[in-house]
Amino acid sequence: MYEYTNNTKLRNTVYFFALVLFFVPTFVFAVDTDNDGLSDEDERLYYTDINNPDTDGDGYLDGTEVKYGYSPHKGPGVQMHQHDYDGDGLGDWLEIWFKSDIGKSDTDGDGKNDFDEVMLGYSPAEKDGKKKFKRWIEVDRTKQRLHFFVNKVKLLNLPVSTGNPWTETPAGNFEVMSMIPEKSYVGEDYNLEGVQWNMLFRTGGYYIHGTYWHNDFGIRTHSHGCVNMRTEDAGLLYNYMDIGVPIEIYGETPENRVVVNN
Numbered sequence: 001m002y003e004y005t006n007n008t009k010l011r012n013t014v015y016f017f018a019l020v021l022f023f024v025p026t027f028v029f030a031v032d033t034d035n036d037g038l039s040d041e042d043e044r045l046y047y048t049d050i051n052n053p054d055t056d057g058d059g060y061l062d063g064t065e066v067k068y069g070y071s072p073h074k075g076p077g078v079q080m081h082q083h084d085y086d087g088d089g090l091g092d093w094l095e096i097w098f099k100s101d102i103g104k105s106d107t108d109g110d111g112k113n114d115f116d117e118v119m120l121g122y123s124p125a126e127k128d129g130k131k132k133f134k135r136w137i138e139v140d141r142t143k144q145r146l147h148f149f150v151n152k153v154k155l156l157n158l159p160v161s162t163g164n165p166w167t168e169t170p171a172g173n174f175e176v177m178s179m180i181p182e183k184s185y186v187g188e189d190y191n192l193e194g195v196q197w198n199m200l201f202r203t204g205g206y207y208i209h210g211t212y213w214h215n216d217f218g219i220r221t222h223s224h225g226c227v228n229m230r231t232e233d234a235g236l237l238y239n240y241m242d243i244g245v246p247i248e249i250y251g252e253t254p255e256n257r258v259v260v261n262n
């Protein structure tokens, strides 16, 4: 009996040390030279100084800034998504989300910029040339905004003018059916030439397109059913668009045309 108990104790002791050996390396190898809450390994990921606990000198530790979503490079009060360390168009928060390198504008070295790859649905970190991320457009009639999503993240949030209450932009699920760089729109009371960046989403002439004849975007409805955007915004979207990208249109057309801020 005595022997049995002793063996059990010994076995438990062995288990205990086995567990310790299993977990300890995690702590041992997570070296944090400047003791700022960000391991040396993570400092390399964020391009911060492993020997300076407050890389940007804003009074907040690198580890604290990263933990709460602030940029350890610019502060105080600048959030990770508002800073673009390598200036490639993809903010630092998005670089982490898409697993690309905060300090390289072409992470996978395939000659294509990280931001361009993400906008087109490719992984900026993998060189395989396959479309990886799901992309879609949402148009909110209530707020008169257009959102472009890639891999569940909103990459663009732009003001638009949808159809007036008597010629509403239809709500529902559509997709980009055709893309025309420049066309004319002619109707009973309008004749608009040289309209750029036209993306058809419903037969019967419903397009998302650039607009040069008013500046009501995000403020009030204006169109005969199309989604009007600033020409430069439409150009940006068009540049990364493909036939078949889903478009969801929702919300209520403002009764008096004007957006009520909520």
Ligand SMILES: [Ca+2]
Residues within 6 Å of the ligand: 032, 033, 034, 035, 036, 037, 038, 039, 040, 043, 050
């Ligand atoms: Ca550190």
Ligand SMILES: [Ca+2]
Residues within 6 Å of the ligand: 053, 054, 055, 056, 057, 058, 059, 060, 061, 062, 065, 072, 075
């Ligand atoms: Ca800091």
Ligand SMILES: [Ca+2]
Residues within 6 Å of the ligand: 084, 085, 086, 087, 088, 089, 090, 091, 092, 095, 102
């Ligand atoms: Ca970047």
Ligand SMILES: [Ca+2]
Residues within 6 Å of the ligand: 105, 106, 107, 108, 109, 110, 111, 112, 113, 114, 117, 124
């Ligand atoms: Ca690339």
